[in-house]
Amino acid sequence: MPNEQAWTRVQEELAKRTESGTVMWSTNQFLPSIRKNVVGDVIYSAAVNGRMVVVYEYSYTAYDVDGPTEENDVAIEFVDNMGNLQWQWPKLPYRWQLLDAIRYTLCGANDFLKTFLPQGLPSPQSVQGA
Amino acid sequence: MDVFNFIAGLSSVVGLVITVRVWWSVRTIAEGYSRQALLPQFQRRLRGFTKNLKIHEQGKNAAEIRKALVLCRGTLQDLVPHLGRHGKNRALHVMGAIEQVLSLEDNSALWGQSGVIIAEMEGLNNTLVVLTNEMKWRVPNA
Numbered sequence: 657m658p659n660e661q662a663w664t665r666v667q668e669e670l671a672k673r674t675e676s677g678t679v680m681w682s683t684n685q686f687l688p689s690i691r692k693n694v695v696g697d698v699i700y701s702a703a704v705n706g707r708m709v710v711v712y713e714y715s716y717t718a719y720d721v722d723g724p725t726e727e728n729d730v731a732i733e734f735v736d737n738m739g740n741l742q743w744q745w746p747k748l749p750y751r752w753q754l755l756d757a758i759r760y761t762l763c764g765a766n767d768f769l770k771t772f773l774p775q776g777l778p779s780p781q782s783v784q785g786a
Numbered sequence: 787m788d789v790f791n792f793i794a795g796l797s798s799v800v801g802l803v804i805t806v807r808v809w810w811s812v813r814t815i816a817e818g819y820s821r822q823a824l825l826p827q828f829q830r831r832l833r834g835f836t837k838n839l840k841i842h843e844q845g846k847n848a849a850e851i852r853k854a855l856v857l858c859r860g861t862l863q864d865l866v867p868h869l870g871r872h873g874k875n876r877a878l879h880v881m882g883a884i885e886q887v888l889s890l891e892d893n894s895a896l897w898g899q900s901g902v903i904i905a906e907m908e909g910l911n912n913t914l915v916v917l918t919n920e921m922k923w924r925v926p927n928a
Contacts, residue, residue, distance in 0.1 A: 719838050723834075729847070731845070744845065744846060745846070747848070747849075
């Protein structure tokens with residue numbers, strides 16, 4: 657039985673390890689063909705503790721009192737070697753943070769900061785004092 | 787004089803009966819048209835909210851499952867006054883089932899009982915189809 661607290665911690669930890677570079681993600685080109693409504697046709701995959709994990713943003717039609725609207729959400733899944741779904745992780749708040757961390761590291765935003773600001777990143781104190 | 791009073795009294799009673807009957811017929815017809823106008827709205831909403839439930843149940847999104855259940859419950863509450871006794875009982879039964887699922891405080895329990903929730907939702911869907919069909923059936927006979 658899925659445990660909400662445990663999976664919240666897992667997603668939080670995965671986001672942290674992604675930011676620190678301990679978990680390396682890559683984009684997978686063939687996986688979007690077997691998933692519906694993937695935003696940007698990009699699916700991120702990584703091997704974590706011997707398991708293949710994929711993360712992607714997708715859109716779906718939600719219904720409200722006023723009628724249908726388009727919404728986006730993030731899916732995190734265990735998949736097999738062929739990319740077939742094995743188990744979908746529960747939707748918890750850290751899923752968005754994880755996706756953001758993956759995109760941040762993959763696009764090299766940190767390297768951009770280092771090159772754009774050659775004197776180094778401002779410390780939190782100097783930012784507060786400014 | 788007695789005959790005149792009798793006829794006058796009888797006329798008053800007949801007039802009252804006719805007035806009540808006309809009022810009743812107009813009211814019944816108006817209710818029928820009102821139901822006919824409301825039916826598509828309720829159908830669309832309930833179908834949509836049930837789709838939400840299925841999507842979020844598959845996606846293990848407890849927060850959105852609760853949100854969809856609340857929307858379903860609210861729509862059923864609005865629907866109940868427009869239903870007959872049988873339809874009303876079914877709607878109240880579904881609302882009771884929704885209350886049970888909503889009373890699960892732990893989201894993990896909500897996921898854990900996903901099989902039960904699927905069954906509830908399928909039951910809800912079937913009931914909604916029956917309810918809307920009943921409404922269609924009732925309007926022409928109103």
